Amino acid sequence: MAWDMYQERILDHYKRPRNFGHLDHPSLSGSESNPLCGDHITVELLLDPEKGTIQDVRFNGDGCAISVASASMLTSKIKGQRLADVAQTRRQDLEKMLSIPLSPVRIKCALTSLRALAEALSTTKSPMVVSESGGADTEPAGDATASRSPP
């Protein structure tokens, strides 16, 4: 039932998105669009090269409640984490984080931020894999290259 998707938790992240905006000097960034709804999410990362962690993160763009809430939750989760661990994030983790019933169409919305993150990581030593289906993660993250800003 569609109304079940819009739980208080989801709406809170939609109306007050965490980590929304831009970083002054991102080390990595990646973008993903959902052509179906015209949505566009960019994830920006600031790396701590010593510790190999994500020191700070922001996302920006335009999206529906599901894609914004998902980006807000995802960025909250990965902040401070080791890059190598973040690269292990799977769509199942995101679905668990959201824990709402999602139709196949709306899963695409939920995955927009994860794909943006995967694109940001695609040129690092810790690339990330986002599968199309709910099954095993066998597909590469795509051939999009992350844009690297000057340090």
Place this chain on the structure above:
Amino acid sequence: MARAATTVRSTGRSSAARARTVAGPDHGVAPGLHGCRTDFPILSRTFHGKPLIYLDSAATSQKPRQVIDAEADFYLRLNANVHRGVYALSEEATEAYEAARARVAQFIHAKDPDEIVFVRGTTEAINLVAGGMARGQLSKGDRVVSTEMEHHSNIVPWHLLTQLPGIKLDFVGITDDGRLRQDDLERLVVRGTKLFTFTHVSNVLGTVNPVRELAQRAHDAGALALVDAAQSAPHLPLDVQEMGADFVAFSGHKVLGPTGIGVLWGRKELLNRLPPYMGGGEMIRDVGKDDITYKDPPLRFEAGTPNIAGAVVLSRALDYLSRVGWDDLRSWEFELLRDAHRKLTDAFGDDITIYGPPPGKDREAVLSFSLKGAHPHDVATLLDAEGVAVRAGHHCAQLIMKRYGVPAMTRASYYLYNSTSDTDRLVEALRKVHALLSR
């Protein structure tokens, strides 16, 4: 029609109100113009436990039982390939197919059935003209002018032409209130323009463009005029003589007919000069290894086995629409538009933006809007849970989205089976959505 078309002559609120009181077994949903809703079996379906309120006719219309039966009837009685067999059944099928062509010609007031080419839909019709023109009818420096108001099907085929050397494509812009910009028309539709292609009615803004005036402007500049009538054919009587254009395209599925059939009308002398864009059987007079001669239009453009059933059934759909009557349909839809525009504005005030011209003579019952704080995708998902089917997205018109600076819009579009009470259901559902999503 299930009921005599003459019983409810009055239009506007009174007839809608009356319709509401006689709502029959159809779970309390008002029965539409002349009570026609019961002719459309699909509209008695329920979704998520709620009766379906279908507000996506701009995407495709629902089909009356008369049309559904005609489809079965064709395959039960008439099916054979056309223009080939000498046996009686094939002759009957050919006759039905050609009678459908004549019926379409009559529907749009074409002079000659040979000016009617059956195609898959508007998209194929436009590609047929663009593809034909690409075969030696354009030279370096020629320009095609389209508009920012177009469906992608009236942009992409022309964009493909710009791959030819020296062909330029320009777009007439849109005003804030959703009309074509006069200054752009004057600046762009000038000498050197080979073709001016524009939509009759916008599938997003509902704008009715002044076709006759625009076609005249094209001709004054020495250009041909192509009209995308996909959104006008269902709602306005089309008269190709009066429109003054050179090509007119529309889709069967939006005028109560089946998918996979559509119409290209072209002036005979222009079709005669246009090379085929697809080759195959049916369209040739003689095939040699080095030399092929083509048939005359329309068969020159109908390579392969055509959608015979589609054409025949389309003619039945046009019969149905004609029985409804344009005057009644026009006033019914105008009332739907006026009523919806007012109810949405009253309910949401500054929190709603409705795009396109205000209700009036140059506006059809298509309402695209943005609701503050609510993404169209979420709006459509939640409306669906209330049984209300609307479309959310860019509506294959990204130039319009860019013009108004939004990634997507929510669209409610109406047809003869809708009633003003459908808008009550829409507004009621939207209130819930607004309360949930607004910050």
